[in-house]
Amino acid sequence: MSVSKIPVVVETLLREIEERIRHLKTKQFTDEELLLLHSAFGAVLQRAFEVLEKYPTLEIYSTANNTRILIEIKGDNDRCYRVFPRINFCPCQAFKHQVLGKKAQVTCKHVLAARIALILDKIVENKITQDQYLMLLQSMFESED
Ligand SMILES: [Zn+2]
Numbered sequence: 247m248s249v250s251k252i253p254v255v256v257e258t259l260l261r262e263i264e265e266r267i268r269h270l271k272t273k274q275f276t277d278e279e280l281l282l283l284h285s286a287f288g289a290v291l292q293r294a295f296e297v298l299e300k301y302p303t304l305e306i307y308s309t310a311n312n313t314r315i316l317i318e319i320k321g322d323n324d325r326c327y328r329v330f331p332r333i334n335f336c337p338c339q340a341f342k343h344q345v346l347g348k349k350a351q352v353t354c355k356h357v358l359a360a361r362i363a364l365i366l367d368k369i370v371e372n373k374i375t376q377d378q379y380l381m382l383l384q385s386m387f388e389s390e391d
Contacts, residue, residue: 250345252334256286256352264365273366286352293355294362304363307374307382314379316386317360317369327356328386331364337386 252260259282267273275283284291297319298304305318307328316328321338329336334345334353341354363369374382 250334250353252352259283259286260361260365267365275366287358288351290351290353290355290358294358297355297359298362298368303368303370304360305372306364306369307372307379309374309376309379314376316379316382317363319356319359321356328382329357329360331360 263275263279263283267275287294301320306315307318308315315331317331319327319329321327325338327336327338334357335341336354336356338354338356340351341357344351345353
């Protein structure tokens with residue numbers, strides 16, 4: 247499995263926004279944050295918002311004490327992708343070609359949509375056991391082409 251790193255400057259931006267929004271009751275980005283996110287992610291930001299428009303809340307699966315977390319994103323063609331909260335990896339084709347291959351994108355729309363959903367608290371939590379987590383993890387890599 248190949249993992250790419252979100253560049254430090256982009257990760258720092260995400261964390262700053264996350265930190266600001268954490269304490270807010272109404273969780274949303276300011277116009278300035280949207281501009282900053284757009285300059286960091288470009289067209290991928292738009293695609294991530296399209297995902298979140300279609301699926302306003304994402305399912306997350308977490309084990310006891312949130313030690314292990316996976317976020318599920320429904321993709322095109324009824325495919326389903328699972329990503330980790332802070333790891334820049336997705337089994338989708340865009341990640342493989344645009345992020346790891348051409349390095350044309352920082353990340354894919356699934357990873358970014360997952361991160362945005364977490365920041366804005368647009369998630370539905372499902373508690374799972376360690377065994378179930380391992381099964382989800384396994385199925386995630388089976389779906390990799
Ligand atoms: Zn992806």
